[in-house]
Amino acid sequence: QVQLVQSGAEVKKPGSSVKVSCKASGGTFSSYTISWVRQAPGQGLEWMGRIIPILGIANYAQKFQGRVTITADKSTSTAYMELSSLRSEDTAVYYCARADPTANFDYWGQGTLVTVSS
């Protein structure tokens, strides 16, 4: 059974950065893509970007270009999402999710709450 386990909640100051991890188990890590999706309090889902672990190639939503970096470590089956220049509007639950070839997210991490507050 595939499992995605994310790192714990974070509290950050405006202007700082946060790095969230997502460790995969029970499947072939490199065979799929891993996306990061965030959900602000009371809001909907928003796709941020993805990585193709087997290639090490990432692409990002235009909204987050320049502020987000997604990486993957194949040796530990772990994906990372780093978001910089944090502002209060970045307060959200951040999810990692595995996508199949037709962009269906079949497995999700449990979510990581990132709170940005001075």
Add this chain to the structure above:
Amino acid sequence: QSALTQPASVSGSPGQSITISCTGTSSDVGGYNYVSWYQQHPGKAPKLMIYDVSNRPSGVSNRFSGSKSGNTASLTISGLQAEDEADYYCSSYTSSSTLYVVFGGGTKLTVL
């Protein structure tokens, strides 16, 4: 404003059927049979309920079904049960150069 348009809320009584619509464009919903539906209970991660427009993952009740016509996809839940009360999101692959998938704004389903 979300890329895909869903009604903010729908409701139904136990045993009834409801349908949630998801309207996009020819660059996403209308252009590809890559529409998914997710169920999200409060405080939980989303769960895939329908993939590739009309397919159910193993373990998902056959009370859930999906369809598409033109730029609009639909999720139908028949025989409503109390545990179906949740938020539902559609998503679609998109040919936009700056995105990979787009989500709907979500629909709150209330079981009366």
